[in-house]
Amino acid sequence: MSRTLILGASRGLGLEFVRQLSECAAPPIATYRNKKGVTSLESLGASPLQLDLCSENSIDGFVEELGTTQLTMIVNNAGVFGSE
16 A cells, blocks of 8 residues: 655645545545654554654654555655744
8 A cells, every 4th residue: 555655744735735645535645853743643643653854763763664665655844933
């Protein structure tokens, strides 16, 4: 089964993408940087995976967890503003 991957999905626009996709298609795979957003993602039926794009270890772990999952679409909403 093909899936949608949403990067930066734990709040704001990313979370809204998860909400809307969960209503009309298979729940997406959704990334979060820190644990605050996991509950929201799970409540929408998404498959949450941790990913911090500023950490090589996090990226390596994410790639390993994602494995050979076939993706139909990737929404890149991840980003950091300032010294967050």
